Structure formats: C-alpha cells, structure tokens
Amino acid sequence: MMIDKRLLGLSPESKKYIAGNVFLQWLSLVANICLMTAIARLLAGLFTKTAGQRQISLTVLAAAVCVAVRFFCTVGASRMSYLSSKAVKRTLREKIYGKLLRLGVSYRERVATSEVVQVSVEGVEQLETYFGAYLPQFFYAMLAPLTLFLYLSFVSLPAAIVLLVCVPLIPVSIAAVQTWAKKLLSKYWGQYTALGDTFLENLQGLTTLKIYQSDGFKNEEMNAEAEKFRKITMKVLTMQLNSITIMDLIAYGGAALGVILAATQMRSDRIDMAGALLIILLAADFFLPMRQLGSYFHVAMNGMAASGKIFKLLDLPEPEERTESVPADCSIACKDLSFSYDKEREVLHSVDLTFPKGGFTAIVGESGCGKSTVAGILMGRNQGYTGSVTVGGVELSKINEADLLRSFTYISHQSYLFKGIVRDNLLMGRPDASDGELWAVLERTKLADFLQGEKGLDTALQERGSNLSGGQCQRLALARALLHDSPVYIFDEATSNIDVESENDIMAEIHRMAETKTVILISHRLANVAAADNIYAMENGCIAESGTHEALLARGGVYADLWNAQQALENYAKEASV
Numbered sequence: 001m002m003i004d005k006r007l008l009g010l011s012p013e014s015k016k017y018i019a020g021n022v023f024l025q026w027l028s029l030v031a032n033i034c035l036m037t038a039i040a041r042l043l044a045g046l047f048t049k050t051a052g053q054r055q056i057s058l059t060v061l062a063a064a065v066c067v068a069v070r071f072f073c074t075v076g077a078s079r080m081s082y083l084s085s086k087a088v089k090r091t092l093r094e095k096i097y098g099k100l101l102r103l104g105v106s107y108r109e110r111v112a113t114s115e116v117v118q119v120s121v122e123g124v125e126q127l128e129t130y131f132g133a134y135l136p137q138f139f140y141a142m143l144a145p146l147t148l149f150l151y152l153s154f155v156s157l158p159a160a161i162v163l164l165v166c167v168p169l170i171p172v173s174i175a176a177v178q179t180w181a182k183k184l185l186s187k188y189w190g191q192y193t194a195l196g197d198t199f200l201e202n203l204q205g206l207t208t209l210k211i212y213q214s215d216g217f218k219n220e221e222m223n224a225e226a227e228k229f230r231k232i233t234m235k236v237l238t239m240q241l242n243s244i245t246i247m248d249l250i251a252y253g254g255a256a257l258g259v260i261l262a263a264t265q266m267r268s269d270r271i272d273m274a275g276a277l278l279i280i281l282l283a284a285d286f287f288l289p290m291r292q293l294g295s296y297f298h299v300a301m302n303g304m305a306a307s308g309k310i311f312k313l314l315d316l317p318e319p320e321e322r323t324e325s326v327p328a329d330c331s332i333a334c335k336d337l338s339f340s341y342d343k344e345r346e347v348l349h350s351v352d353l354t355f356p357k358g359g360f361t362a363i364v365g366e367s368g369c370g371k372s373t374v375a376g377i378l379m380g381r382n383q384g385y386t387g388s389v390t391v392g393g394v395e396l397s398k399i400n401e402a403d404l405l406r407s408f409t410y411i412s413h414q415s416y417l418f419k420g421i422v423r424d425n426l427l428m429g430r431p432d433a434s435d436g437e438l439w440a441v442l443e444r445t446k447l448a449d450f451l452q453g454e455k456g457l458d459t460a461l462q463e464r465g466s467n468l469s470g471g472q473c474q475r476l477a478l479a480r481a482l483l484h485d486s487p488v489y490i491f492d493e494a495t496s497n498i499d500v501e502s503e504n505d506i507m508a509e510i511h512r513m514a515e516t517k518t519v520i521l522i523s524h525r526l527a528n529v530a531a532a533d534n535i536y537a538m539e540n541g542c543i544a545e546s547g548t549h550e551a552l553l554a555r556g557g558v559y560a561d562l563w564n565a566q567q568a569l570e571n572y573a574k575e576a577s578v
C-alpha cells in the first residue's frame, strides 16, 4: 500500500490543502503544456521560414503569461503544502497529548518516556513530508501523465501510448523495494528509540556513573549502540539511493524512448515537425512527477514507520472512564488485594488493609515487602490490581483521577522539586496561599530559619532541588504537602534523609495532622509509628500481623523482633555518643 488510509483520515482539515496543492500543480502543468506548444510551433515555423514577426511576439507574450502562472502556482502549492503539514502536526500532537492525559499517571507502565518524547517530536516532524509533499505528489503523479496523454494523443497516439505505458514502471520498482524497505525502516526506528532511551538514562544517572567510574563502560556501550545506528542509517540511505537510481533509469529511459519514437514518426511523415518537437519537449514531463514521488516516497516511508509508533501509542488501552468522586467519608478498605508489576512475579498477595477516616495507620516491614506498592495503588499509579480497594465504599478504579489526587496527598522521600523559586514550588500545594501561610508551614517543617538566611520565599531552586540538602528537600516537599489541604495523606519514608531531632519535630507535626486527617505512614524507624492507632507489619507482600504498638510487642512476632533490634541499635548509638 502506498497510502496509509488511517494516516490520511487523521486530519480532515489537511485534505482540502492537499486537494488545493494538487490542483495548483496541475494548473502549472497545463501552463507548461501551453508554453511548450507555443515554443514548438515557433521553432517549427522558424525552421520552415514561415514564422513572421507577429508569431514571435505572440509566442513571447504567451511564454510570459505561462511563466507567471507557473510561478504563482509553485508559490501557492508550497504554501498549501506548509498548511497541510501544519494542520496534521497540530492534530497529531493534540492527539498524543490528550492520549497521555487519558492514560493518566500510570502511562509509564505502558510506554517509556523517551519514546513518547521522540515519537511526538521527531516522529510527528517526519510526517511533514508525508502530508506536505508525498500525498499531493501521489495524486498529481497520476493526474499529470493522464493529462499529457490526452493532449499528446491528438499529436501522435502511438507515442502517447508508449510514454503512458512506461510510467507505471516507476511505482512498480518502488513497490519492489518497499517490502524490504519497510523491514529496514522499522528496524531503524527501533534502534533510534533504543539509543534515545540509553542516552536519556545515562545522562540522568551521570553522577552515579562517575561515582562508580562506570562512565567509561557506559560510554563504550553507547558507542556500540551509536555505531549500530550509524550502520543502519547508512543502509537506509544506500537503499534510498539505489532505488532513486533505478527510477532515474526508467524515467530518462522512457523519455528517450519517446524522443526516438517522435523522430521515427517524423521521418516517416506521420507527424509534422511541430508535433515531433512537442513530443520531445514534453516526454520527460510524463515521468518527472512519478520520479519525484519516488524520492518523496522514502522520506514518506520514514514518516509512515514513525506513524506506526504514533498509532501504537494512540491505541494503548485506556483506563476506563472514571467518573466517581471521592466520597466525604474517605475511609479506605483493601480486600483480598493482589498486585504484580509484571506477570511473572506477584508482589502483593491477597492483603486486607483498612485505613479508617481520621485514623492514623502505619505500615512497616522489611525493604521490598511491598509498602510503596500499596501506596502506589492508593494513588492510582499502580493499576490493574485484583481484589478490591474502596474509598468510602466506592471502588478506587472508578474514581476520577483528578479528584483522587485532590483528596490524597502522597509525600515520598523523592518528591519532585521544580527548578524555580521556593514560593512557586510551595504554591503548587495551594495556589492561593498567602506569604504568611507559606512561612507558617515552613516554620512547621523547620525550614524557615534556613530560608530567612537565604532569599526567603524567592530562594532559587535548581532542578530536583539539587542546591538543597537531601533533608531540606524533604522538608520543602513536606511543607508543600501540608499546604495541599486534603483529607488523606500518605507518607512514604518522607523523613528518611532528616536527622533524628528534626525528624522528631516533623513526626510531631504528622501526628498532629493525624488528629483531623486520615494519615498513612510508611516508615523504617519504628519509633515513628509507635503512636499509630493501628500498625500493619508486612512480610514478603503479605500482612504478617497488625495491631497497636503495645499489642504487637506483647505478641512477640515480626514487629517485636524489629523493634527490639532497632532499640538495641539506638541504645548502642546513644551509649557510643556519650
């Protein structure tokens, strides 16, 4: 197939520009035919010495008009081509953007970020040639030979037929290359996105790579990948060049055939001189549009391969329309909840958890037991769980994402801080907060003193807050969360980088919140959770035990073991420091 129907149907708006483009090119062809006819007649007239002054000036006049018409047609056609590719690019980017929004926070489960970036920037760009040049040329390349055939058939039917019959040889040669080209191009795009992926990842992890001095190794790895990409690019270019050579052979060979035919026909007096000249002048025009189509074809193929990726993204299954809102009673209950990131390994095994409204619940357990996974499910980030999770009786998977995110605040040890100033980062939590309110939360998270020494709320932040210490970042994230006044808070190791003293202050803050809000606290340090109304101790994706601190200690299970181990360690540390 030389035309992708789905791609064509993508933007109805661009269709009219394509039609306009084809018409203008066709008009330009007609002008060319007139011009060539006038020239052929004049030449024949001059040769037979029958042309007078009048015919010469008339020809010059006609030529001027034709050239002017062609000029305006060319300008108009390129304008149309720009408009149609612009329309398509806009529609496509809107579609991709809308799709990502509908996929929601869990989009990363289905597609890599770097791929989305490449597809929506470079991939969409590739379609420019497809819509701006290839598609109009496709229709024009059919229209042009037919028009010429109709006209030349009055001059010499045999010559016109021969020329017309040779034209389809070009698309046939294109089709021959296509099956092979398609495979090559899809490989090319695969390599391209793979390279982009590695590049992005290595760039993000550059500091770590330097620390472990693995940058040399990664460098070689990337070089190898880049070399592979270079090779496949060369292959693609070779393929395109070869196929263009073949098309040239056909186009100019066909034109030569026309010239020979015209000459022999004139010799046998079947056509006059003007007719022969006309055939010679117009023979190449039979082939040039098709030949041009062929060279656009390869770029267009690239666009079509990119469109494959775009459609794959657009076709990703979307989470069901979620219309329910979070009920006022936002107590949470998980029943028989299981979850796996990939099919091979289940991470949560039929766990039952309840987080009563206004309650203070803690989840503890060894690293990797599934605590953050639970938090991810509650935040709607991990989808496709089995069992049930209800918020005030409404199934979580039916709750509108925006509403969920308004009602649930998640603060992790790696909450994102944006480049800019402190105030802007805080205002994300509550856009209408006054400076006074901002200072109040900074006070509560023990950041006020530090920031007063800097530029206050206008203190500049670098990307990810990299100019602050780890603990300061966490405190700022916490302050932002405090501003985001929501009924449910999930703290996931939110104080992991903070010294014990400030941690205690912040914990006091969290405990105070727990008096009015539903708080779920995930923490390694058991001293932090001792005050919770209920503690879940997890082990390998299951709930090992639950209860209050006292009850769990009395039980002498996992929790008690962990507690005793931590107490011993902290006592030892205290003794050591005395």
Ligand SMILES: Nc1ncnc2c1ncn2[C@@H]1O[C@H](COP(=O)(O)OP(=O)(O)OP(=O)(O)O)[C@@H](O)[C@H]1O
Residues within 6 Å of the ligand: 341, 342, 347, 365, 366, 367, 368, 369, 370, 371, 372, 373, 374
């Ligand atoms: N995005 C992911 N894709 C695949 N597997 C994951 C992903 N995130 C976590 N896991 C796996 O799920 C299991 C539970 O991880 P989880 O992050 O919930 O642990 P955790 O209890 O929060 O640990 P920690 O205390 O170290 O934060 C781990 O075995 C981990 O390998």
Ligand SMILES: [Mg+2]
Residues within 6 Å of the ligand: 371, 372, 373, 492
């Ligand atoms: Mg975790």
